[in-house]
Amino acid sequence: MSKNVTNFFLAAIALLGCTAAYAAGGAVADEFKWMTFAVFGVIIAITMAITFWAARSTHTTSEFYAAGRSVSGIQNGWAIAGDYLSAASFLGIAGLISLYGYDGFMYSVGWLVAYITVLLVIAEPCRNIGKYTMGDILAFRNDPKKTKTVAALSTITVSTFYLTAQMVGGGVLIKTLIGIDYEISVIGVGILMLAYVVFGGMKATTWVQITKAVLLVTASIILVIMVWAPYGFSLPSYLQAVVGDSDVQKQVAKLLGDKAATMTPEELGQRFLEPGLFLKNPIDQISLGLALVLGTAGMPHILMRFFTVPTAQAARVSVIWAMGIIGGFYVLTLFLGTGAAMLVGPDKIASIDAGGNMAGPLLAQFLGGGENSMMGNFMLAFVAAVAFATIVAVVAGLVLAAASAMAHDIYVGVIRGDHATPKEQVVAARVASVIVGMIAITVGIMAKGQNVAHLVALAFAVAASSNLPAVFLTLYWKKCNTTGILLGMIVGTVTAIGLVMISPNMTYPKAVLASANKVLNGEPAVPAKEAQPAVERSSFMCELFAMEGCVLAKPAQAASAEKPAKPGAAEKLAKLGEKVVTLEASLPTIADVAAKTAVEADLAKAKKDIAATEKAKAKAEGDLKKFEGQTTSIMGLEKPFFLLKNPGLISIPLGFLLVIFGSLFTRDKRAEEMWDELYVRQNTGINAEAASAH
Amino acid sequence: MSNPNVNWAAIDANPKFQALHRKKTFFLWGLMVFSVIYYFLLPIGAAYYQELFKTKVWGVINVGILFALSEFVVAWTIAYVYSKKANAEFDAMAQGIINDVNSGRI
Numbered sequence: 023m024s025k026n027v028t029n030f031f032l033a034a035i036a037l038l039g040c041t042a043a044y045a046a047g048g049a050v051a052d053e054f055k056w057m058t059f060a061v062f063g064v065i066i067a068i069t070m071a072i073t074f075w076a077a078r079s080t081h082t083t084s085e086f087y088a089a090g091r092s093v094s095g096i097q098n099g100w101a102i103a104g105d106y107l108s109a110a111s112f113l114g115i116a117g118l119i120s121l122y123g124y125d126g127f128m129y130s131v132g133w134l135v136a137y138i139t140v141l142l143v144i145a146e147p148c149r150n151i152g153k154y155t156m157g158d159i160l161a162f163r164n165d166p167k168k169t170k171t172v173a174a175l176s177t178i179t180v181s182t183f184y185l186t187a188q189m190v191g192g193g194v195l196i197k198t199l200i201g202i203d204y205e206i207s208v209i210g211v212g213i214l215m216l217a218y219v220v221f222g223g224m225k226a227t228t229w230v231q232i233t234k235a236v237l238l239v240t241a242s243i244i245l246v247i248m249v250w251a252p253y254g255f256s257l258p259s260y261l262q263a264v265v266g267d268s269d270v271q272k273q274v275a276k277l278l279g280d281k282a283a284t285m286t287p288e289e290l291g292q293r294f295l296e297p298g299l300f301l302k303n304p305i306d307q308i309s310l311g312l313a314l315v316l317g318t319a320g321m322p323h324i325l326m327r328f329f330t331v332p333t334a335q336a337a338r339v340s341v342i343w344a345m346g347i348i349g350g351f352y353v354l355t356l357f358l359g360t361g362a363a364m365l366v367g368p369d370k371i372a373s374i375d376a377g378g379n380m381a382g383p384l385l386a387q388f389l390g391g392g393e394n395s396m397m398g399n400f401m402l403a404f405v406a407a408v409a410f411a412t413i414v415a416v417v418a419g420l421v422l423a424a425a426s427a428m429a430h431d432i433y434v435g436v437i438r439g440d441h442a443t444p445k446e447q448v449v450a451a452r453v454a455s456v457i458v459g460m461i462a463i464t465v466g467i468m469a470k471g472q473n474v475a476h477l478v479a480l481a482f483a484v485a486a487s488s489n490l491p492a493v494f495l496t497l498y499w500k501k502c503n504t505t506g507i508l509l510g511m512i513v514g515t516v517t518a519i520g521l522v523m524i525s526p527n528m529t530y531p532k533a534v535l536a537s538a539n540k541v542l543n544g545e546p547a548v549p550a551k552e553a554q555p556a557v558e559r560s561s562f563m564c565e566l567f568a569m570e571g572c573v574l575a576k577p578a579q580a581a582s583a584e585k586p587a588k589p590g591a592a593e594k595l596a597k598l599g600e601k602v603v604t605l606e607a608s609l610p611t612i613a614d615v616a617a618k619t620a621v622e623a624d625l626a627k628a629k630k631d632i633a634a635t636e637k638a639k640a641k642a643e644g645d646l647k648k649f650e651g652q653t654t655s656i657m658g659l660e661k662p663f664f665l666l667k668n669p670g671l672i673s674i675p676l677g678f679l680l681v682i683f684g685s686l687f688t689r690d691k692r693a694e695e696m697w698d699e700l701y702v703r704q705n706t707g708i709n710a711e712a713a714s715a716h
Numbered sequence: 717m718s719n720p721n722v723n724w725a726a727i728d729a730n731p732k733f734q735a736l737h738r739k740k741t742f743f744l745w746g747l748m749v750f751s752v753i754y755y756f757l758l759p760i761g762a763a764y765y766q767e768l769f770k771t772k773v774w775g776v777i778n779v780g781i782l783f784a785l786s787e788f789v790v791a792w793t794i795a796y797v798y799s800k801k802a803n804a805e806f807d808a809m810a811q812g813i814i815n816d817v818n819s820g821r822i
Contacts, residue, residue, distance in 0.1 A: 124780060124784075131755070134787075134791050135751065137795075138748070141798060142748050257777065258775030261776045292776060295780070295781060296766070297762035297780055304759055307759040308760075315755065335803075335807065338799060342795050342796075701737075705733070
């Protein structure tokens with residue numbers, strides 16, 4: 023085994039060497055790229071050393087899936103944080119705050135509150151009842167083969183959605199930061215992650231997650247100290263500076279559009295700290311909130327972490343630590359996001375990545391001394407490497423969860439009827455890991471350029487609509503049985519996925535074509551409008567579905583002046599080109615230094631506008647080509663039928679209801695007989711799986 | 717999976733276990749319901765009570781920011797309260813039941 027690990031280590035170094043050759047472009051300047059690779063190399067070497075060490079004590083099934091149940095509560099708390107703080111939350115939330123202020127911060131709250139559900143109702147009972155997977159918990163009192171099959175399918179579905187989002191996000195991130203090709207990044211992430219999982223199992227995965235969480239928290243604390251220290255660590259004076267910053271005020275003015283015309287700069291800045299710049303639909307937010315609060319507790323890779331600790335008490339300690347680390351981290355992102363908005367500027371952040379994902383890395387570069395400084399690029403490299411470690415650690419946890427469902431639930435539980443030798447089980451686990459890893463790499467490469475942001479929300483929605491009702495009712499409701507579990511899980515999953523397929527998350531060619539045509543051909547003038555009174559919606563269902571005869575609520579609108587026609591891209595480019603020619607011609611004739619600087623600034627701005635317009639034009643032309651002749655989404659819809667981005671509001675109650683109905687209308691002798699044992703065991707820990715002796 | 721030596725129904729019916737069950741159910745549901753309500757007050761307030769959320773209370777800091785920060789404090793407090801209660805009471809009660817089972821009293 024250790025020889026194989028050494029080979030992998032060498033392969034990883036070779037991979038690193040060849041990626042360097044492909045790297046061109048990205049946020050790091052070419053002359054400093056060596057530094058980035060050095061930092062990446064150090065972090066990969068550390069994780070490989072961990073894998074090497076962990077592989078020596080990973081022989082049995084319990085060691086492979088659950089690290090021999092020898093992880094301490096505090097260690098598991100850090101590992102949960104490492105498993106949970108994906109690139110989406112680490113880079114995404116800081117980015118949202120940097121672009122939209124308050125709403126970004128508000129968005130982060132649900133991700134922490136979710137752990138209250140985990141702490142109060144899931145962690146300890148699962149530790150006392152479960153063995154390696156969610157399927158084990160459901161199979162305790164329900165029909166083992168049926169529930170294990172459904173639990174495994176659901177686990178694999180949730181993990182695949184989440185994995186795809188991570189792989190695509192990771193590939194794009196690495197490309198943006200250091201310019202390594204997308205495909206190579208995806209393969210690199212995949213191979214590294216497979217090395218941890220296949221050789222080191224849960225022990226290596228746990229320690230890679232702990233390492234990553236420590237690095238992430240350290241990096242964030244250093245950045246926040248640098249951002250906050252100039253204000254004497256006073257919250258009001260720091261936020262005063264954010265509000266007074268001209269970049270922030272400009273961003274708010276851009277977001278508000280016409281409404282900003284009557285506002286003073288102070289009002290614009292203050293608006294950054296008020297709700298409503300990003301999250302506009304409160305019902306959608308409540309739907310997402312439900313999915314987060316109930317979905318986290320149904321995430322297979324989070325559930326699995328509770329099988330790694332020796333006792334229910336240790337499971338409790340681990341959630342408390344995880345809540346401290348995760349919550350503390352989100353409070354830090356408030357400073358990272360607002361700091362990036364103030365120091366780097368929302369304009370620059372959005373120009374590198376429209377979603378704001380580069381806010382944190384760019385802030386690090388700025389604080390180190392800027393684009394051309396050694397220290398600035400070192401800090402950027404460090405943050406980039408942490409982001410890379412983040413993706414690898416999260417993906418490793420997900421692959422392990424999916425592989426355990428495949429090997430332990432389906433192969434050992436269903437196909438072999440729980441009669442596999444210990445050796446066969448470990449082999450099955452490793453083979454399943456390789457299969458899932460290969461799927462992750464393939465899907466990651468196939469999904470290049472696709473819009474995958476909704477997949478994270480979808481993963482949580484499926485977990486909340488299918489896994490959580492099943493686990494929760496099995497643990498706490500005496501009448502719950504096999505039929506209810508099967509019905510609830512299948513309908514919950516199908517509803518969540520189905521609603522997303524007809525939601526605004528999908529691409530609707532008609533809308534894409536219309537906006538592309540606007541860019542290319544310009545827009546006609548809009549005549550002046552009289553003031554409009556507020557419109558009330560016709561019914562609550564109309565907020566959820568685009569049904570016939572629905573009237574959507576609209577706030578009252580003030581009278582607006584006539585808007586002139588907007589020129590198309592070609593016309594705009596011609597005008598800007600003329601302007602550049604005139605300005606350039608006039609430059610040598612100007613003697614006054616001040617006037618000359620002003621003209622030079624104009625010239626630079628015109629050139630920047632040309633570049634931006636050309637980029638928009640190219641994108642619009644690409645869209646026209648891509649969607650030529652199409653009028654409907656892949657579901658055959660011209661526009662969304664379900665109006666929320668998150669299906670939780672409907673699919674979660676439905677999942678619960680169907681488990682309840684299915685259980686009430688059928689009888690299952692085993693489920694009833696096993697209730698006493700299940701309930702006593704989950705509360706006392708009698709006969710719980712013990713830690714393996716070392 | 718089941719241990720033939722343990723009479724689960726007897727433990728379940730034992731007054732000590734019933735007391736643990738009642739205490740835990742009441743306490744956990746109370747905390748859970750409170751935390752869910754408190755969490756959803758945030759999006760509801762941000763959407764429907766914007767004037768309140770925009771009210772400045774400490775320099776530029778408004779009610780909305782303080783409320784969002786309070787969500788973190790409340791979540792941590794719930795975690796602290798639960799772990800205190802579980803460490804001090806639930807664990808001891810469970811241990812009492814386990815001791816009774818091991819010594820053959822149940």
